[in-house]
Amino acid sequence: MIPRIRFDIGWRDLLYGFRTAYSFRGDDRLTAQLKVEQLWSSEDDSLACLSLRSGFDTALEAYSFPAGSEVLMSCMNIGPMADIVESHGLTPLPIDLDLDKLTMRPDLLERAITPNTKAIVHAHLLGTRQPLDELRRLADKHGLVLFEDCAQAYRADDWRGDPRCDVTMFSFGPLKTCSATMGGIVRYRDKDMLEKARSLQSQLPVQSRFEIIQRLLLFSELIFVTQELPYSIIVGAARRLGLEEFVNAPLRNFRGSKAYQFKKLRKQPSRTLLSLLLHRLKTYDPSLVKQRLDAAEALLGEIPEVCRPGRAIADHGYWQFPIYCDDPVGLRRHLHRQGFDSTLGHKAFVVIPPPADRLEFEATTATGTLPRSLYLPVHFRARKEDLVRLGEAIRSFDPECTNDRGVLNDSCTVADRAGTLETTAAAT
Known part of the structure; x- marks a missing residue:
């Protein structure tokens, strides 16, 4: 299974964080x-x-x-x-x-x-x-x-x-x-x-050493889990048990009730976190970003007609790679059978609802297209041969099997139509 998620941090970085957390040497927090x-x-x-x-x-x-x-x-x-x-x-x-x-x-x-x-x-x-x-x-x-x-x-x-x-x-x-x-x-x-x-x-409390160490331990586990072999085993088992969100849930920095979330986010960064961030900014290899851009361009070469958000933007970093599909659930299952993980759009973002007294600002275009989005495994670790297979898998998705209209141009029409309807409603 090719994971959709690959973390842009490595074992050496985590070890640096652990070493800083347990050391009394180095800079103080400020x-x-x-x-x-x-x-x-x-x-x-x-x-x-x-x-x-x-x-x-x-x-x-x-x-x-x-x-x-x-x-x-x-x-x-x-x-x-x-x-x-x-x-x-x-x-x-x-x-x-x-x-x-x-x-x-x-x-x-x-x-x-x-x-x-x-x-x-x-x-x-x-x-x-x-x-x-x-x-x-x-x-x-x-x-x-x-x-x-x-x-x-x-x-x-x-x-x-x-x-x-x-x-x-x-x-x-x-x-x-x-x-x-x-x-x-x-x-x-x-x-x-x-x-x-x-x-x-x-004036805020400082993040405790225990909290950042717990974070580093979590990422040590997640980096291992998102290697292809363990990911295939664990995701396969999780899906059979209906627990496929097991990876996404720990990634949210502040989970729980809103009151608990605000208690967690209203803190100052710890010395360990600041030292790790400084280390990352100093030592990060920009070629990893280029690898991600190359991966995106390689996939676009395989599926040039695919409809996707941001298709008119030249300055694109492809941090995420969603496409539109009239049957994203069907395409997701199809890709899973071909060995590719993907994420449905409504699990990646939300559309903010308008206040009750300004319902005319309901985001109908975004609301209509978010459920048709599917996020693909395009990242700096993606291999050329896997991207070719991914393109073939998308092209081979049979709309007749899902009684739908497919992956390519029809979904663009849906997005365009949603925008046209909103503009017409505004004019009237």
């Missing part, structure tokens, strides 16, 4: 934090955090928007981002996407902004990077704070987001490029706001 921030940016504008979500939570507290204010957000993301907004007494308002470009639709943005709107949160999805000229123009016109979520867009290069954004957030969590198992870095355009956020974070 020195390690300063070194991470200085390595990331020479502008003295960054704050190292426990996670991107922790940094986002602190940033919202620093800006102190009035209770009940609205925050416009890319409608498709991980669910906890909207939960964090709500925890500050704010209302997340989803903006539907142009799925070819993975950007918030400008017509909806203009309609959504009211005097109660205080911020925009744009997420660069699936490894893409979009120009933010229009968002910056809107933010300046209406006096809004512009947040940039770069969790999926880092490629181990010099890119640090759009310098015109007020807050730019990066993640080094479980499945991210240059993973440190967790950790985040947030850049602020306003130095006074940075100092306020730094002061707020300094």
Whole structure:
């Protein structure tokens, strides 16, 4: 079985983390934090955090928007981002996407902004990077704070987001490029706001050594499990028992009730985590990103007509590789029989629901296409011969066996039709 998940962290990195956790030598926590921030940016504008979500939570507290204010957000993301907004007494308002470009639709943005709107949160999805000229123009016109979520867009290069954004957030969590198992870095355009956020974070409890050691142990197990042979054995058994989420569940940094999640994320990063993040940033091999890009291009060469989100974006990092299919469950079973793991779209992301009084902003395009998405095993460990087989397996999927219309062009038509219907509804 070819796993869809491969962690971008190795045994040596984990050993470095263990050694740091059990050693009394090296930098103290604040020195390690300063070194991470200085390595990331020479502008003295960054704050190292426990996670991107922790940094986002602190940033919202620093800006102190009035209770009940609205925050416009890319409608498709991980669910906890909207939960964090709500925890500050704010209302997340989803903006539907142009799925070819993975950007918030400008017509909806203009309609959504009211005097109660205080911020925009744009997420660069699936490894893409979009120009933010229009968002910056809107933010300046209406006096809004512009947040940039770069969790999926880092490629181990010099890119640090759009310098015109007020807050730019990066993640080094479980499945991210240059993973440190967790950790985040947030850049602020306003130095006074940075100092306020730094002061707020300094009042939080520090992540314990036990917590980070537990994390390192978990990843030691997961790296072993996601090797092909053990993965084949364990996933096969788990699926027969209906427990196939056994890998995904431990990857969520903060699980449990919302109250428990917030208790876990509202902490300062430990010395061990900061040292490991510094080590990863210093020693990471950018050729791994190139291998991932090469794998994506190789598969696209096998299935050039396949429909996928972000198909119109030139600046693509292929952090994830979803395709559209009118029968993703059937295709997933077909790929499984051919020896390839995959993940259904609704298990990877959520579509943020609109508030009850603004139901006209229901993200119908994203809602209609997310269930048709299937995430394929395209990553830096993918072998050329396996990608050729994967392409053959996708092309050989027989729509007649599922009474559906297949994998290639029809699903694009579905996505386009959903967007057309939404535009027509808005016009009327």
